[in-house]
Amino acid sequence: MDSSEFKRIKQEVSGKVNDIFDDFEESNNRLPTMEELRAIITDTTDHYLGPMDQNVIDGINANLERQHIREKLLWDAVTECEAEVRKSKDYNC
Template identity: 70%
Template sequence: MDSSEFKSVKREISGTVNDIFDDFEESNSRLPTMEEFQVIIADAASHYLGPIDQNAVDGINANLERQRIREKLLWDAAAEQEVAIRKRRDNDG
């Protein structure tokens, strides 16, 4: 994955993570706990990544490694968004 692809994926995922926080806060009048966020992002990640056997052409080890890389991108974007939203909330509050 080159840097432009990484930036594109990160931007897309960051938007999704931001939407998760906004939707949760709007529905619950608070930010999600880490456990709640993990459940929500795991569902979003499985939707984004697709089933593990979807790309079985390369073999299972290649697919697992590709999934780990993509999941790391998701979690990095999620952590970045969580920090930004909590800082913004602290500054506003």
């Protein structure tokens, strides 16, 4: 996966991360902890990662490896978005 794939994933999840922060802050009068954010975003990772092809026996290790790479890219993007949102919210206070 190249940097364009990472940028695409980051662009897709940035809105979700912002929404989570806004909703959580509105409901709880505070920002979510890292653990709370990860628990919330975990529920939506299947949408971004897509299903594994369970019917393919040949090359299953390749499918698993590809899935792990995509999952790592997703979490790297979420982590970057999280840092950006926290930084922007700190400046607004």
